[in-house]
Each structure stands twice: as structure tokens, then as C-alpha cells.
Amino acid sequence: MSQFLFIYRGGMPAGTSPAEMQQQMGRWMTWLKDLGEKGFVKDPGQPLERAGKVVAGKQKTVTDGPFAEKDLVSGYTLVEAKDLEHATELSLGCPIYTYAGSVEVRPVAKM
Amino acid sequence: MDLDARFFRREAGRLTAALTRLFGVHNLALAEDVAQDALCRALEVWKFRGLPPNPSAWLMTTAKHRAVDVLRRERTARTFGPELERWLKTEWTLTPTVDELFADDAIQDDQLRMMLSCCHPRLPEEAQVALILQILCGFSAREIAAAFLESTAALEKRVARAKKTLAASKNLFDLGDPAQVASRLPAVHRALYLLFNEGYHGASPESAVRVELCQEALRLVSLLLEHRAGQTPATRALAALMCLHAARMPSRLDAAGDLTPFFDQDRSLWDRGMIAEGQRLLHDSADGAELTTYHLEAAIAAVHALAPSPRDTDWAAIVRLYDALLAMRPSPVVALHRAIAVAQQEGPERGLAEVAAIPSRDRLENYPFYAAALAEMELGRGHVDQARAHFQQALSLARNPTERRSLEKRLAACRPSDT
Numbered sequence: 314m315s316q317f318l319f320i321y322r323g324g325m326p327a328g329t330s331p332a333e334m335q336q337q338m339g340r341w342m343t344w345l346k347d348l349g350e351k352g353f354v355k356d357p358g359q360p361l362e363r364a365g366k367v368v369a370g371k372q373k374t375v376t377d378g379p380f381a382e383k384d385l386v387s388g389y390t391l392v393e394a395k396d397l398e399h400a401t402e403l404s405l406g407c408p409i410y411t412y413a414g415s416v417e418v419r420p421v422a423k424m
Numbered sequence: 425m426d427l428d429a430r431f432f433r434r435e436a437g438r439l440t441a442a443l444t445r446l447f448g449v450h451n452l453a454l455a456e457d458v459a460q461d462a463l464c465r466a467l468e469v470w471k472f473r474g475l476p477p478n479p480s481a482w483l484m485t486t487a488k489h490r491a492v493d494v495l496r497r498e499r500t501a502r503t504f505g506p507e508l509e510r511w512l513k514t515e516w517t518l519t520p521t522v523d524e525l526f527a528d529d530a531i532q533d534d535q536l537r538m539m540l541s542c543c544h545p546r547l548p549e550e551a552q553v554a555l556i557l558q559i560l561c562g563f564s565a566r567e568i569a570a571a572f573l574e575s576t577a578a579l580e581k582r583v584a585r586a587k588k589t590l591a592a593s594k595n596l597f598d599l600g601d602p603a604q605v606a607s608r609l610p611a612v613h614r615a616l617y618l619l620f621n622e623g624y625h626g627a628s629p630e631s632a633v634r635v636e637l638c639q640e641a642l643r644l645v646s647l648l649l650e651h652r653a654g655q656t657p658a659t660r661a662l663a664a665l666m667c668l669h670a671a672r673m674p675s676r677l678d679a680a681g682d683l684t685p686f687f688d689q690d691r692s693l694w695d696r697g698m699i700a701e702g703q704r705l706l707h708d709s710a711d712g713a714e715l716t717t718y719h720l721e722a723a724i725a726a727v728h729a730l731a732p733s734p735r736d737t738d739w740a741a742i743v744r745l746y747d748a749l750l751a752m753r754p755s756p757v758v759a760l761h762r763a764i765a766v767a768q769q770e771g772p773e774r775g776l777a778e779v780a781a782i783p784s785r786d787r788l789e790n791y792p793f794y795a796a797a798l799a800e801m802e803l804g805r806g807h808v809d810q811a812r813a814h815f816q817q818a819l820s821l822a823r824n825p826t827e828r829r830s831l832e833k834r835l836a837a838c839r840p841s842d843t
Contacts, residue, residue, distance in 0.1 A: 325464060330564030334467050335432035341471035360468040388472060 316421040317400040323414030340408035358390035436562030441534035462487040540597035543611040551586040660709035661718035667702030668725035739769035772804035792821040
């Protein structure tokens with residue numbers, strides 16, 4: 314088994330109703346629980362705050378978030394899978410796609 | 425622990441009511457944003473970490489922190505809640521004031537204030553109902569539009585206009601003035617009555633939404649009953665009416681989701697607890713000189729709820745109650761129901777004569793249940809061809825597949841008699 318990081322981008326669009334938000338939360342909980350029970354979750358991960366800073370360049374220029382909705386990293390999960398194909402397959406069940414979000418699947422480098 | 429499916433929606437209403445009190449009704453949009461923000465945060469955090477031990481308190485604390493941030497950042501740029509403004513100006517009193525505002529009983533009052541504020545006399549009734557559904561019940565414009573079979577765009581426009589009127593009203597409704605509360609209550613009763621009826625008889629084919637509308641109307645009328653200012657005979661009668669009707673919900677749809685006609689419903693499915701609650705409320709509503717249409721409608725519903733079968737129903741009492749109701753609020757729909765009761769008591773011939781005597785009967789012509797009632801009476805006196813024609817007319821007016829299927833079944837029952 315190898316480790317993979319799922320990086321979640323994008324959140325709920327404006328105008329999502331409270332009931333829809335609650336349904337979406339239920340989908341996430343079910344999905345993560347299911348992955349965990351099958352032994353694929355190394356660390357369920359953490360949510361990230363929306364606000365933050367970006368420090369960049371030789372000048373170490375500091376800019377404030379918030380960031381564009383689609384680029385915003387909203388959280389991550391550390392997953393264990395056979396290979397990249399398997400990890401990608403596991404990501405297909407993520408509820409984030411219900412609302413134009415994305416999952417970046419990145420193998421954790423070995424050695 | 426599992427959350428009730430209505431949890432986010434109802435918390436949205438509670439938070440918005442409390443935040444609007446804090447920020448002032450002119451900052452309604454800000455209050456809605458902060459409430460929405462707290463829910464978004466809950467979604468993001470809970471999906472990774474699971475539910476906190478007390479989700480409601482978690483949301484409240486989150487909204488409170490956001491609110492204090494907003495107040496600190498904008499207290500020079502904006503004006504906030506007029507009654508609280510001076511307490512929000514200094515750090516000494518800011519947090520205690522906000523804490524107090526988010527206490528459970530305070531939020532209860534805030535929801536009531538908001539309910540009364542939404543029934544602003546300058547707003548049309550449908551707008552009042554839409555506002556209550558959005559602000560206090562946490563439904564989105566799309567969800568409300570679906571329940572009322574309207575376009576989302578039209579509903580959004582109506583709500584935006586109504587919110588403008590509400591935001592311009594300067595102050596939230598003052599619960600401390602009994603005379604003012606008394607003068608606003610009839611509008612609130614009416615809005616909750618419409619909300620309940622939309623759920624009970626509405627045109628939306630989506631039954632889940634309809635049940636939720638009825639539940640919200642019941643929740644809001646209970647909220648009204650919990651406050652001294654709202655405990656009037658009319659409020660109790662309205663609550664009784666809702667309980668007695670809601671008690672019959674389990675028998676209205678059959679296993680296939682089709683409407684079961686009132687006369688064919690399995691009465692053993694009726695909710696005895698709700699009926700008892702409705703009777704208790706109706707009994708208490710007789711305390712005082714006030715007699716409203718809600719009293720009469722609740723009394724009619726009580727006669728039905730207590731009857732073991734349609735045959736063993738006190739139809740004479742029902743006709744008398746309809747007479748009183750017609751005297752108070754003449755309406756062709758009420759007159760039609762009265763005629764149906766007469767037909768039960770004295771036979772279809774008499775029922776048809778009563779229908780023929782309804783003033784402004786033409787206003788019923790687009791109402792599918794009018795044609796269906798005529799059909800039943802014709803069928804009752806053996807005029808199968810007329811009955812069939814009326815059922816066909818009713819079918820052409822049906823508003824959704826559920827109504828259509830139930831009418832098709834009745835139409836199929838119109839076989840030519842063997843004699």
C-alpha cells in the first residue's frame with residue numbers, strides 16, 4: 314500500500330440552501346466513514362480556514378486571501394491505496410463533485 | 425448521533441432572527457450572510473471531524489464570534505440594532521450584550537419578533553408567507569418556488585421586494601407593547617393559516633415539501649403559543665385546526681402515493697395524539713368572547729376527527745358550523761363544502777340543490793374538486809353519465825399527477841348500472 318494525499322478544492326456555491334448544505338455534509342460523512350471502514354484512510358485530514366496569506370517571491374510579498382472559490386483548498390485527506398489508479402478510483406466517490414469542486418490526487422513520495 | 429433533516433434549515437432561521445436583532449433590521453442581509461457563513465463553517469468542519477456534542481451550541485458560538493468581528497470592524501462605518509447600539513460601542517459591554525442576545529429564551533423572542541415583522545401591513549399576504557419561509561424556516565427561493573409551483577426568478581423578485589420593505593421598517597416588531605401585538609396578530613394567523621393550507625391542499629406534487637410546510641406552520645404557531653403576547657383564543661383555535669388536520673395526514677396517501685378520498689380513508693391511521701392535542705387546544709380556545717373562523721374550522725375538523733366513519737358522523741352539526749362560517753366569511757368554496765355535508769345528511773338530491781344555490785358559483789369552475797363533488801353527488805343518485813362527464817371535467821382541471829390518478833380511479837368506478 315502507498316499513501317496519497319487528496320487535496321480538495323472548491324466549496325459550496327452562493328445560494329445553496331441550508332437543507333442542501335446539510336445533505337452535502339451527510340454525503341461527506343458517509344463517504345469518509347465508508348473509506349475508513351475499508352481501511353483506506355490513513356488520516357481523515359482537516360478542514361482549512363478560508364482566510365489566509367500567500368507569501369511569494371524573492372521580495373517575500375505577502376498577500377491576503379480569500380482566494381478564488383475554485384482554487385481555494387478547503388481540506389485534505391491522507392489515503393492508503395494500491396497505486397495511483399486505485400487512489401484515483403477511490404476519489405471518484407467524493408461528494409465534492411456535486412458542486413463543481415475538484416480532488417487532486419497526489420502520491421506521497423517514497424523514500 | 426444523527427441530525428434531524430430539518431436541523432440546518434431551522435438553525436438558519438434561529439441564527440438569522442438573533443443576528444437581525446443584533447445588527448438591526450436594516451442590516452437583514454448582513455445577518456443572513458453571517459448565519460449562512462456559520463452553516464458553511466459547520467459543513468466544512470463537521471464533515472472531517474464529525475458532529476460536535478452540541479451542534480446547535482457550536483453554530484451559535486460560531487455565529488457569535490463572527491458577529492463580534494463584524495461589530496468591531498464596522499461599528500464606525502455602520503449603525504447597528506437601535507436598542508442595543510450603545511452597548512455595542514464599547515468593548516466593556518460588547519461581548520456580554522452579544523452573549524445575552526444568543527441565550528435560548530432571547531432567540532425564542534427574536535423568532536417571534538421576526539415572525540410579526542414579516543407580517544408587515546404593507547406587504548401582500550403571499551409575500552409575508554414567502555418571507556417567513558425564507559427567513560424563519562431557512563428555505564431557499566428555489567425550494568419555496570417549487571412548493572408554490574412558481575418560477576424561482578419570480579419568487580426571488582417578490583422576496584427581494586419584501587425584504588426591502590422589511591429592512592426599511594427601521595425597527596423589528598416591539599413585543600413589549602400588547603396593543604401593537606394584538607393588532608398584528610390577525611395578519612400572523614392568516615399567514616400561518618395560508619402556510620399550513622399550502623402544505624395540506626397545495627398544488628405542489630412533491631409530497632415531502634408539503635408535509636414540511638405543515639410542520640413549519642405547526643412549529644411557528646407553537647412558538648406563538650409559548651409567548652404571553654401570542655396566547656389568544658384565536659391562536660389556540662388556529663393551532664387546534666392545524667393539529668386536527670395534521671392528524672389525518674397519515675391516511676391521505678395510499679401505499680402508491682396516491683390521494684385517498686376523504687370518505688375512503690382508513691381512520692385507524694389517524695394520529696390519536698394529535699387529535700387529543702387539537703381537542704385540548706380547541707377547548708382552551710373557547711376561553712373568551714372571541715369567535716374566529718379558525719374556531720369554526722377547528723370545530724368542523726374535530727367532528728370529523730371523532731367520528732368512527734363517514735356514516736356515523738354528525739353531519740347536522742357540520743352543516744350548522746358551515747352556516748356560521750359562511751355568515752362570518754362568505755366564500756363559494758366554503759358553500760361547496762357545506763353542500764357536500766348536506767348531501768351526506770339529506771341525500772345527493774338535496775346536496776345538488778344546495779350547490780345550485782351557491783352565489784357566485786362560477787368562481788368554482790376552475791376548481792377540480794367542484795366538478796368532482798358534483799360527480800360524486802350524481803353518482804350517488806345513480807346518474808352515471810352525468811357523473812362521468814363531471815369526473816372528466818375534474819380530470820381536465822387536475823393540477824398534478826396525484827390528483828389526476830385519484831380522479832381516474834373515481835372515473836373508472838362510473839360503470840353503467842346493471843338495471
